Amino acid sequence: MSSRFQFVDDHRGAFGVKRLCRILTVSRSGFYRWLAGADARVERARADAELAERITDIHTESDGTYGAPRVTAELRDEGERINHKRVARVMQKFNIVGLHLRKKVRTTIPEPAATPVPDLLQRDFTATTPNTRYVGDITYLPIGDGQFLYLATVLDLCSKRLAGWSIADHMRTSLVTDALTAAAAVRGASGLRGAIFHSDNGAQYASKEFAQVCEDLGVVRSRGAVGTSADRVP
Template sequence: MVMKVYSPEFKADAVALYLSDPSHTFEGIGKDLGISRETLRNWVRAERARHDGGSTTSTSTEKSTVDSPPTAQELQAENEALRRELATARKEVQKLATERDILRKATKFFRTRDDLVTNRFQFIEDHHHAWGVKRLCAVLEVARSSFYKWRAGREARAARERADVALAERIRAVHAEWDGTYGRPRITAELRDEGERVNHKRVGRVMRKFGIAGLRLRKRQVTTVPEPSATPVPDLLRRDFTANTPNTKHVGDITYLPVGDGDFLYPATVIDCFSRRLVGWSIANHMRTELVADALRSATRVRGSLAGAVFHSDHGTQYSSCQFAELCAQLGVRQSMGAVGTSADNALAESFNAALKRETLRGARRYDGARACRLAVFRWATRYNTRRRHSANGQQAPNAYEQQSATLTLAA
């Protein structure tokens, strides 16, 4: 059934979606979200009243008002403001140009794998006459006090470097004497027997610094260790993604949405196999178990209860974790998983993810940013349930299909 009581989060997202594009109308957004235009209008008015001091008699998108022509004093004040903004912008451009030149010259200092902080300090030391220590420290994001402390310790560092070179020669001699088999503990013992007062930590540091290592036969490293409490989860669907009644069989998955310059958001879903309705979902910038747990809790709030229902997923670590298994047991949900490495065993969820990306990105490679991505997913997910036609439902939207099914059941 269509939700009649809306959460504060839903209202906030609906208002943000309407205000995100001047071309949006109350009628269009209201249809997409399954709410009346007057309800959305009241939400927007309330939001603007909170921010602007309470004037809700008119909005820029409802009516356009004709202002009186500006006076000469107003034009002069506006020109002065524009001049100040231009001067500020020029200063900012000059500042950015200087920072660009600094970073260009600093590039070669960061090409090696040496200590980046030391490289920054050395660059500041070499170029502080041209740009000043304060500007260089700000651009390279280091504290001036740290730079001056580094500068004051140059002689001590040089002395330590000479001592490390001398110690490395003695370590190489011991290492070669024992055919390269000795490591840090035995080399330290040898040096101490020869009268060298040296700490094993320093020996290890010098060995790493100069690439000296003892003989080690590595054992095969096991990186995947199943939890002792984990039990096999059967496949209760067997690729049958149909259901005779709502709230009996669900599928879910996690996908990725590229945003900005290299970042991602990850939505997790819970889809009812009866009507293909998105009954629960969550989105975050991580893929921890909390992501899929929030989606399942969201489905529980929408349905009222998931007791006795099946939830089918792949073998992702989030779904196979003990934490998620405990949540399913708490909610009375029966877990189901397909075979490892077989996407067809969760084809319904895979198809949903493909449609989500295809219809929100519309050929673009990335979303403009995290906020734009969240609003696009919010609008699409809501419209998916309320308006988007689905072939499995006889070209009806999931909500309409469920309502029709409930009507037919009551009539029978």
């Protein structure tokens, strides 16, 4: 729970406390209580940093192979009374990792049956006039406990400003359509009509639902080469 509150604190300036608390299913009152306990967290952070130094020494001596259970055993052999859960938490916090395969989060899942869309930018990620060329992407934001939020963005290539965004705990097509619709709303009456929107070939951007939203908004779709990250965003 504390990792979610920390996420809210880190990103509230951009997304707002109310929205983030709703998405993360935490209460605003709970968040503000957590915020009031900052002094206690500072002391815990100091203790964690000291423990991390000891863990790092043990981890280094094992040539980077020891995970939390074996590090805990070593600390106990040195006379430390400690729970393996705390060791695991500190190792995760300070990115001290034993030998194991780490899961990679995929935010781009190709859609094999997608209708071809031309690459109108040809890696030219520039624009001389606002509201003419946009790029979109999906980024994952770790919030702890192996969970993530997903952020869809719409960037104006002329101003380099974020024109629209959407954040959610899923990567369904609505994540990217909401971001594009938000960008259109910011632009006023004319919206994005006639503008080019460039993306990768992820299933969300290649879906019929997204194509329909682009048509409704008057947006011209552009997609990069399949499997080529350089053709996505600058």
